[in-house]
Amino acid sequence: MQELIGICVECLEEIYCENGFFDGVHKEGKLFCNDCADREEGHGIT
Numbered sequence: 001m002q003e004l005i006g007i008c009v010e011c012l013e014e015i016y017c018e019n020g021f022f023d024g025v026h027k028e029g030k031l032f033c034n035d036c037a038d039r040e041e042g043h044g045i046t
């Protein structure tokens with residue numbers, strides 16, 4: 001089962017919840033895919 005949650009604010013990739021697993025990250029009320037969330041780790045999005 002796959003449910004569309006929203007799109008990444010960085011790369012506009014669609015983010016889904018698959019089988020209860022949320023394939024993305026919420027930060028500051030914004031939605032990021034895992035790739036962008038990882039990339040921004042070192043840049044200090046807080």
Ligand SMILES: [Zn+2]
Nearest residue numbers: 008011033036
């Ligand atoms: Zn992204």
